[in-house]
Amino acid sequence: MASPALAPPNSFPSLFLFDIDGTLLRGAGPQHREALEYAAARVLGVSATTEGIPVHGMLDTGIVTEMLKREGVAQARIRRAMPEIIRSAERRYVRSGPDSLTGKVCPGVPDLLAQLQLRGVPMLLVTGNFPRIGWRKLELAGLRHYFTHGAFAGMSATRGGLARIAIRHARERGWLNGAPANAGSVVLIGDAPADILAARGNRIRSIAVCTGISTREELEAHRPHLLIDSLVELRLADLGAN
Numbered sequence: 001m002a003s004p005a006l007a008p009p010n011s012f013p014s015l016f017l018f019d020i021d022g023t024l025l026r027g028a029g030p031q032h033r034e035a036l037e038y039a040a041a042r043v044l045g046v047s048a049t050t051e052g053i054p055v056h057g058m059l060d061t062g063i064v065t066e067m068l069k070r071e072g073v074a075q076a077r078i079r080r081a082m083p084e085i086i087r088s089a090e091r092r093y094v095r096s097g098p099d100s101l102t103g104k105v106c107p108g109v110p111d112l113l114a115q116l117q118l119r120g121v122p123m124l125l126v127t128g129n130f131p132r133i134g135w136r137k138l139e140l141a142g143l144r145h146y147f148t149h150g151a152f153a154g155m156s157a158t159r160g161g162l163a164r165i166a167i168r169h170a171r172e173r174g175w176l177n178g179a180p181a182n183a184g185s186v187v188l189i190g191d192a193p194a195d196i197l198a199a200r201g202n203r204i205r206s207i208a209v210c211t212g213i214s215t216r217e218e219l220e221a222h223r224p225h226l227l228i229d230s231l232v233e234l235r236l237a238d239l240g241a242n
């Protein structure tokens with residue numbers, strides 16, 4: 001059951017921002033974590049694992065930093081090595097990632113993306129994945145053609161910062177039709193409390209879905225504008241008139 005929308009519907013959003021893991025795809029497999037571990041070992045010669053790190057909602061940069069700090073690597077050294085770690089993890093994932101993710105697409109996603117594309121609404125990614133890992137996942141899931149741009153781990157230290165980059169990108173291209181981003185014209189869809197907080201930090205609307213790891217109760221506690229079990233429940237007409 002959908003919660004009542006907390007924000008009164010006004011005009012239909014001009015921009016949709018999407019998280020990837022738990023929102024567009026779920027259960028994408030262990031290859032992503034493995035690529036981060038591989039890169040840490042290859043670039044810094046440190047055997048570090050993601051084991052025990054609450055990766056849900058975290059950015060890849062944050063996960064790698066946490067892994068290495070636990071092994072005693074100094075923050076400055078991690079920061080210096082990060083660009084190379086990103087490249088190494090991306091190469092590893094592209095080379096050794098899953099063969100297909102078409103079976104991992106979350107319910108309602110293909111329909112929603114097709115409807116938004118039909119309406120000509122721009123869609124951007126706001127994800128904690130490193131860029132080529134995120135793009136590769138979408139490619140493997142058959143969703144790549146819906147997106148042209150995104151904000152990824154490595155571009156900002158926080159998810160809120162990534163959302164800000166995506167909004168700025170859209171504004172610079174005139175996709176917001178001059179509307180202020182805080183007037184309900186931008187929606188961020190995600191499965192973690194971190195997505196809701198990123199939306200709030202940018203004063204944009206948040207839609208939380210229960211297709212990831214977070215429970216409905218956890219998400220509810222962060223007061224998203226709309227909370228739904230899956231994107232099957234999202235009716236575009238409820239988001240505002242065209």
Ligand SMILES: [Mg+2]
Nearest residue numbers: 019021022191
């Ligand atoms: Mg997620």
